[in-house]
Amino acid sequence: MRIGILTGGGDVPGLNPCIRSITLSALDRGWDVVGFRRGWQGLLDIDLDDPATIAANSFGLGRENVRGIDRQGGTILHTSRLDPRTVDGGDRTDHVLNVLDHMGVDAMVTLGGDGTLRFSAHLASLGYPVVSVPKTMDNDVFGTDYCIGFATAVSRSVEAISRLRTTTESHERIAVVELFGRRSGETALLAGFLAQVDRTVISEVPADLDKLLPLLDEDKRSNPANYAVLVVSEGACLAGERQEQGLSKSATAREDVGIGFRLARQIETRTGHGTVLQELAYLMRAGEPDALDRMVGFAFGGLAVQLIEEKRHGRMLALKNGAYTHVPVDTLLHGTKIVDVDALYDRDAYRAKLAKIEGMPMFLY
Template identity: 70%
Template structure:
């Protein structure tokens, strides 16, 4: 058996732990593992008839190649945000299938977020054996309660938010901390709750400045240190304001629209004269080594993927539901959108998380 593996989309801590687990589990079965570099983009650059092309974009993964990588963040296979169906020149699904055939790959394991896994589902629909593994620090892949990278992103965010309190208090300002979370505000929700900030703004609920800003001013004046902390999702919007073109898929240097954290801070200063601090945690949320939970989930998902291929179960996406490891049809993510349960977990009037009916809920309060 010859297994292929790739990582796509944004990097997150825990990917390398999963890659190592896949490789060691496969080796125990005397299977070979081929790593494809740079996600689906790497596939498109392979000419199966050119040995140099194959060598540039693939790597044989043995025990030595994955030694110690679980302790390191990011992905040793590198990554890209590419869907072979939408590249310049048209749909290149046939090329991907040809590469798999010419390189003798019997099954693929793909680690990615919504974009990477959508093509994985498409590839599976063409009849090729695929197991997909959800990863994204936004935790917004539909069909699973948990994605690799989410716990570390929360841990990083809480640490940074609490560290920023000393500067906010020293200058007696209102701090606005912007976190990644384009469609789902779950990262902000949990980070804000665990850091016990004053107000948390999520992607699902538009900001009413006339309600939020007075609350933040009151929060600041209510404590001896004369500061307040607000966490906001990058996907949040201001009610009634013109919605800027969504250019968050572009690199920072190519974006034209002002980030929502800066827009909120400017509104605070204009309406109150109160100084602010704006901090985008951005890539720091996904940088560095994985925490214990992301290592654990990465190891478990990797071993599970090999076990399922061994039993002939493909066309599946691995998942965590209600605290249990399981699997769902690989195209499950196409059937819905994962967002915060506002009614159950958030109070839009006070811009604060709310926790009710805790008994019987899984650890991450879904």
């Protein structure tokens, strides 16, 4: 048996522990493991008539080259954002399948977010053995309560917000902290709650400045230290605006300034208070994984190999109500995962609300 591994989309802490777990679990069964570089891009860059391209875009994974990687952030396999069905020149699914067949890869384990796993589901629909592993710091893959990378992103955000308080207080301003989260505001909601910020604007609820700004003004004035903190999801918008599209573009490719900047400008213009504007951005996904993302990465890796051994292909790994499980690989195609606003968010106060605790899972959603 020979299995392949790739990572696609944005990097997150916890990918390397999962890669190590998959590799060691497979080696314990006497299998071979090959890692493909740069996600689906690596397979497209392989020319079967040119062995050098195979060496440049794939390599064998053994005990030595996965030793210690669980302590590292990012992914040793590197990554890309690419769907082989949408490249210049048309659908290249056949090329991917030909490469896998030529290299003797019997099954693939794919680690990625919505984009990467959509193509995984496509391969599975064609009969190719695939097990997919959800990862994204936004935690927005439909079909699982948890994605690798989410806990570390929240922890990084809480730490940064807490540190930023010293500067914000010293200058007696309003801090505006923008966090990643295009479609879902879960990262901002949970980080804002754990850091006990004054207000949080999430992607699911437009910010009405006529309501939000007086609240921030009162937050600052009622604080003996004379400052306030606002957290906002990058995918949020102001009431009356059209929600931003194309947020997967790099920052330099976007034509408009981000929501954090627009909110800070409105705060200064309409309240007269100075602001401290901070986009955490890639720092949320930088560095080593926390304990939870290591644990989930290890567990998902072991489960992926168990499913392949049992020939239970076409599955996406998941955490549901605190338990490890798996769902059909195309589950993510059939819904959208966003914050349950009615249960977890006060639209008028721009704050998390905990209406019910008993029976809720650990992350309160």
